[in-house]
Amino acid sequence: MLVNAGNLKQIFVNLKTLFNNAFAAAPSQWQQIAMLVPSTGASNDYKWLSSFPRMQKWIGEKSVKALAAFGYTIVNDDWEATVEVDRNDIDDDNLGIYKPQAEMAGFSAKQLPDEIVFELVNRAFTERCYDGQYFFDMDHPVKGASVSNTGTKALSGASVAAARASYGAARTAMRTFRDDEGRPLNVTPTVLLVPPALEDEANALMTAERLEDGKNNPYKNTAVVVVAPWLASDTAWFLLDTSKPVRPFIYQERKKPVFVEQTDPQADGVFKRKKFLFGAEARAAGGYGFWQLAYGSTGTEA
Numbered sequence: 001m002l003v004n005a006g007n008l009k010q011i012f013v014n015l016k017t018l019f020n021n022a023f024a025a026a027p028s029q030w031q032q033i034a035m036l037v038p039s040t041g042a043s044n045d046y047k048w049l050s051s052f053p054r055m056q057k058w059i060g061e062k063s064v065k066a067l068a069a070f071g072y073t074i075v076n077d078d079w080e081a082t083v084e085v086d087r088n089d090i091d092d093d094n095l096g097i098y099k100p101q102a103e104m105a106g107f108s109a110k111q112l113p114d115e116i117v118f119e120l121v122n123r124a125f126t127e128r129c130y131d132g133q134y135f136f137d138m139d140h141p142v143k144g145a146s147v148s149n150t151g152t153k154a155l156s157g158a159s160v161a162a163a164r165a166s167y168g169a170a171r172t173a174m175r176t177f178r179d180d181e182g183r184p185l186n187v188t189p190t191v192l193l194v195p196p197a198l199e200d201e202a203n204a205l206m207t208a209e210r211l212e213d214g215k216n217n218p219y220k221n222t223a224v225v226v227v228a229p230w231l232a233s234d235t236a237w238f239l240l241d242t243s244k245p246v247r248p249f250i251y252q253e254r255k256k257p258v259f260v261e262q263t264d265p266q267a268d269g270v271f272k273r274k275k276f277l278f279g280a281e282a283r284a285a286g287g288y289g290f291w292q293l294a295y296g297s298t299g300t301e302a
Contacts, residue, residue: 167239170297
C-alpha cells in the first residue's frame with residue numbers, strides 16, 4: 001500500500017472506529033460508587049465538603065455556615081495509551097496486527113475511571129480526605145468528638161451474631177452519623193462493595209432468607225452487592241450510601257478519553273524511525289467525598 005495522505009487518512013479512520021467501538025462496549029463500574037465532577041482547570045477545590053448543608057428554621061437573619069479551614073484540592077493528571085504503527089507495515093499492507101491494539105486502547109480508555117475510582121477505595125485506609133484524617137478512620141472530628149467509619153471485622157453470615165458484628169455494626173454506625181449541630185444525617189447504606197473473594201458471602205448475606213445458623217436473616221435486601229475485581233484486598237469490604245447527590249468517591253474529569261493520532265509523514269518520528277502514532281489521551285483525577293457516606297472494614301478480625 002502506498003504511504004500517501006489519502007491512504008493514511010483511511011487507515012486511521014478505521015483504527016479510530018475500532019477504538020470507539022471497543023470503548024462503547026467495554027464494561028464500567030465506577031458510576032455505582034462515585035460521582036462525576038466536571039473540571040474546567042488544572043484542579044478543583046473541594047473545601048465545600050467541610051459543610052454538610054441542611055435546611056434549618058429561618059429566624060431573623062440567615063445563618064451562613066462558613067467553610068472550615070480544611071484545604072482539599074484535587075489536581076488533574078494526564079493519561080495516555082500510545083501505539084506505534086511502523087511505516088513498513090503500511091507498505092506491506094500488514095495492518096491487521098493493529099486491530100487488537102486499537103481495540104485494547106479503547107477498552108483501556110473506557111476503564112480509566114474504574115482504575116482511578118477503585119484505587120481510591122484501595123488506598124482509603126491510608127489516604128486523607130477533606131478533614132485531614134484518613135478517609136476510613138477511627139477519629140473524624142465532629143463537634144469536638146471523634147467519630148469512626150472503619151472497623152476490622154470480617155464480613156460474615158455464619159450466624160445472626162456474626163452478621164450483626166460485621167455488616168450490622170457498619171450499617172448501624174452509618175445510620176447514626178450526625179452533623180456538627182447534632183442532627184442526624186439520614187445516611188442510608190445502599191451498596192455493599194466487595195472483592196471477588198467475598199462475592200458469595202455478600203450475596204448470601206443480602207439474599208438468603210436464613211443465615212447459616214438457621215435464624216431469619218435481618219439484613220436481606222438491605223443493600224445491593226457490587227463485586228469489583230479492582231479491589232486489592234481479599235478481606236476488606238465496604239458499605240456505601242450512594243443515594244445522595246454527593247457520593248463517597250469523586251471522579252474528576254477535565255478531558256474525556258479521546259482518540260489521537262500523529263499521521264504527518266514529515267513528522268520527526270516518521271522521518272527518523274518510520275513510526276506513525278495513535279492512541280488515547282485524557283485528563284482526570286479522583287478524590288474523596290463525604291466520609292460520612294462510607295464505612296470500610298479491613299476484614300482482618302474474625
